Amino acid sequence: MTASLKPMPAAPLSDMPATAQTTPRFSATFDPHTISEIQRAAATGIYDIRGGGAKRKLPHFDDLLFLGASISRYPLEGYREKCGTDVVLGARFAKKPIHLKIPITIAGMSFGALSGPAKEALGRGATIVGTSTTTGDGGMTPEERGHSQTLIYQYLPSRYGMNPDDLRKADAIEIVIGQGAKPGGGGMLLGQKISPRVARMRNLPEGIDQRSACRHPDWTGPDDLEIKIEELREITDWEKPIYVKVGASRPYYDTALAVKSGADVVVLDGMQGGTAATQEVFIENVGLPILAAIRPAVQALQDLGMHRKVQLIVSGGIRTGADVAKALALGADAVAIGTAALIALGDNDPRLEAEYAKLGTTAGAYDDWHEGRDPAGITTQDPELAARLDPLKAGRRLANYLSVLALETQTIARACGKSHVHNLEPEDLVALTVEAAAMARVPLAGTNWIPGSAGF
Amino acid sequence: MPVVDLAMVPLRSLNADLHKLPQNTNETHWTIRNPGGKHALAVGLDAPVTVEIEGHVGYYCGGMNKEATIVVTGNAGVGVGENMMSGEIRIKGDASQAAGATGRGGLLVIEGDASARCGISMKGIDIVVKGSIGPMSAFMAQEGNLVVLGDAGEALGDSIYEARLFVRGAVRSLGADCVEKPMEAADRAALAGVIARAGLSDDVSPDEFKLYGSARTLYHFHVDNASAY
Numbered sequence: 094m095t096a097s098l099k100p101m102p103a104a105p106l107s108d109m110p111a112t113a114q115t116t117p118r119f120s121a122t123f124d125p126h127t128i129s130e131i132q133r134a135a136a137t138g139i140y141d142i143r144g145g146g147a148k149r150k151l152p153h154f155d156d157l158l159f160l161g162a163s164i165s166r167y168p169l170e171g172y173r174e175k176c177g178t179d180v181v182l183g184a185r186f187a188k189k190p191i192h193l194k195i196p197i198t199i200a201g202m203s204f205g206a207l208s209g210p211a212k213e214a215l216g217r218g219a220t221i222v223g224t225s226t227t228t229g230d231g232g233m234t235p236e237e238r239g240h241s242q243t244l245i246y247q248y249l250p251s252r253y254g255m256n257p258d259d260l261r262k263a264d265a266i267e268i269v270i271g272q273g274a275k276p277g278g279g280g281m282l283l284g285q286k287i288s289p290r291v292a293r294m295r296n297l298p299e300g301i302d303q304r305s306a307c308r309h310p311d312w313t314g315p316d317d318l319e320i321k322i323e324e325l326r327e328i329t330d331w332e333k334p335i336y337v338k339v340g341a342s343r344p345y346y347d348t349a350l351a352v353k354s355g356a357d358v359v360v361l362d363g364m365q366g367g368t369a370a371t372q373e374v375f376i377e378n379v380g381l382p383i384l385a386a387i388r389p390a391v392q393a394l395q396d397l398g399m400h401r402k403v404q405l406i407v408s409g410g411i412r413t414g415a416d417v418a419k420a421l422a423l424g425a426d427a428v429a430i431g432t433a434a435l436i437a438l439g440d441n442d443p444r445l446e447a448e449y450a451k452l453g454t455t456a457g458a459y460d461d462w463h464e465g466r467d468p469a470g471i472t473t474q475d476p477e478l479a480a481r482l483d484p485l486k487a488g489r490r491l492a493n494y495l496s497v498l499a500l501e502t503q504t505i506a507r508a509c510g511k512s513h514v515h516n517l518e519p520e521d522l523v524a525l526t527v528e529a530a531a532m533a534r535v536p537l538a539g540t541n542w543i544p545g546s547a548g549f
Numbered sequence: 550m551p552v553v554d555l556a557m558v559p560l561r562s563l564n565a566d567l568h569k570l571p572q573n574t575n576e577t578h579w580t581i582r583n584p585g586g587k588h589a590l591a592v593g594l595d596a597p598v599t600v601e602i603e604g605h606v607g608y609y610c611g612g613m614n615k616e617a618t619i620v621v622t623g624n625a626g627v628g629v630g631e632n633m634m635s636g637e638i639r640i641k642g643d644a645s646q647a648a649g650a651t652g653r654g655g656l657l658v659i660e661g662d663a664s665a666r667c668g669i670s671m672k673g674i675d676i677v678v679k680g681s682i683g684p685m686s687a688f689m690a691q692e693g694n695l696v697v698l699g700d701a702g703e704a705l706g707d708s709i710y711e712a713r714l715f716v717r718g719a720v721r722s723l724g725a726d727c728v729e730k731p732m733e734a735a736d737r738a739a740l741a742g743v744i745a746r747a748g749l750s751d752d753v754s755p756d757e758f759k760l761y762g763s764a765r766t767l768y769h770f771h772v773d774n775a776s777a778y
Contacts, residue, residue, distance in 0.1 A: 139771070142770075251670070252632060252650075252670060252672070255651065256632070256634055256653065257593050257595065257613040257615060257632075257634065260593075260613070283770075284769060295691075296672040296673060296691045296692045296710075297710060298711060298768065301768040302768065302770045304708075306670060306689055310647055310651055310666065310669040310670045310688075310689075311609070311627060311628035311631045311646075311647040311650040311666075312608075312627070312628070317608070317627070320588045320589070320609065320627075321608075323588055323589050324588065324589040324612050324631075327560070327561070327564045327589040327593065328589075328592045328593030328612065328613055330564075331561070
């Protein structure tokens with residue numbers, strides 16, 4: 094509004110010029126980012142593709158608090174009294190279940206999406222602290238098998254690089270139905286990253302924009318999935334745990350159906366979980382935040398009498414030991430990290446700010462992982478860029494970070510009086526917002542109100 | 550030579566015995582009786598043996614096969630020879646959906662018809678169907694040769710990459726980015742080779758086939774292809 098619209102005073106009230114203006118006002122609906130997206134779409138005629146997970150503000154673990162010990166609850170001494178962090182995955186059917194020292198695993202990320210040294214660093218870091226890494230949409234490389242003490246082999250719709258020898262070399266098999274960044278979508282790997290080696294591993298022409306299948310080619314629905322799991326168990330002589338990974342969308346039914354189909358472990362990925370490359374519209378508008386997905390999945394396991402028998406791994410936005418502790422308190426057996434692991438390796442390092450600026454972005458916001466020009470040398474197939482990452486040092490950073498996550502989780506568990514992180518429970522939690530209270534099914538702080546539960 | 554009656558012996562025990570076979574085994578010919586449509590029969594084999602299955606099999610027979618020759622005298626369920634690496638699988642009857650899905654090598658021969666999605670996501674396998682194939686066959690087919698002596702259903706080769714599709718009969722329709730291509734000498738030689746390996750050289754000539762493959766217009770994201778995405 095300009096001053097000229099106001100009734101003209103008889104005499105000047107201030108030194109303000111008559112034409113004074115308000116500050117420019119951006120629309121909440123047509124905000125600058127939205128406007129730039131419309132302009133980008135108009136200029137290119139194709140949807141925006143990027144890496145990472147949902148960036149919008151979502152109800153998350155930040156909206157939960159632990160109550161800690163009090164007169165009626167007895168805490169444990171930090172550093173002195175034991176607080177276990179180990180987890181066994183896959184004891185339901187597999188002859189050789191996975192034993193991890195900490196309940197924090199590395200999520201599936203492909204060679205192709207990541208460089209060889211980055212995959213090696215993930216393996217090194219995870220192995221130091223006694224946890225597992227996971228292959229991705231592109232097959233198993235000797236580097237990651239060699240450097241990962243415990244390696245989960247993903248069985249994806251595309252089946253790129255799939256072969257029985259690698260299947261037998263794996264410590265567990267993860268059948269990927271979907272991922273949190275894009276439940277219902279297949280992967281993408283743009284031409285810049287289809288190097289000769291990546292192309293060979295995937296049986297694709299070099300340099301094409303690869304679209305992975307979104308559905309498995311040889312089974313449809315839970316009855317077929319049960320037979321597919323039987324086949325994989327037969328091929329591997331019932332040795333390997335079989336995980337089923339779903340993107341968070343219908344977590345109650347997906348978990349129940351995965352259990353019915355014979356899964357040993359269910360992996361549930363919320364929409365904050367990253368992708369190497371997907372349409373922005375997909376990442377931001379399809380799926381559930383992980384906070385909303387854990388309790389329905391746990392409920393399904395409990396209803397089937399399978400909680401703690403079929404393990405639940407959750408992922409999507411895990412950053413701190415507090416997040417880990419909250420996920421476990423809601424009923425998960427373990428968590429997986431992807432984006433945070435890349436950051437620990439060196440992704441989005443502020444010391445590379447000048448190079449991010451050249452790419453039209455800034456440290457902390459860089460998400461054009463699909464373009465393969467990552468200054469940190471992680472999400473690239475360019476040999477010169479990839480050589481920037483020292484897999485030993487990066488692996489050490491990841492190990493440090495994983496150790497901190499475990500220590501932080503223990504800190505909270507001890508404060509709540511738990512001798513094992515798996516003893517954390519919903520009763521230890523309250524919510525700061527009505528939304529989080531409803532999603533996590535814990536009371537709004539200071540009340541006994543759980544929205545949506547009986548007795549309101 | 551072993552004869553295994555699946556009416557008496559559990560499938561698990563048969564597959565475990567087959568997996569234990571060393572490369573130089575003397576037990577090179579196995580006969581399987583009463584397969585009863587069981588799933589995951591003779592999967593994950595890794596030795597140059599012949600497994601003859603007398604009857605019908607369920608899903609994923611011969612899945613991920615390496616080196617072995619598997620002969621099924623009856624019909625095969627979904628995903629026969631899925632992701633096979635090498636060796637040969639021969640179905641005397643018909644095959645259900647997704648025959649040879651994602652196969653990376655070896656030869657799959659279906660003497661009857663194959664249902665929908667035959668050769669889906671194939672990655673180097675050679676598939677020969679003496680009868681006809683169903684709709685959406687060779688969807689996203691990446692590498693290898695699909696040879697069909699009969700007809701092909703709708704949307705053949707949708708979103709195909711570099712696999713070659715040879716069809717002798719009629720094609721109901723082609724999928725996105727799949728086109729008829731001129732058959733070059735290399736294509737003809739590949740076709741003749743596959744026909745010979747399938748033992749059909751006396752039955753058909755490469756000249757009777759048309760070749761279909763990728764127009765390569767969808768290899769890069771582009772606004773003009775928006776309707777195909």
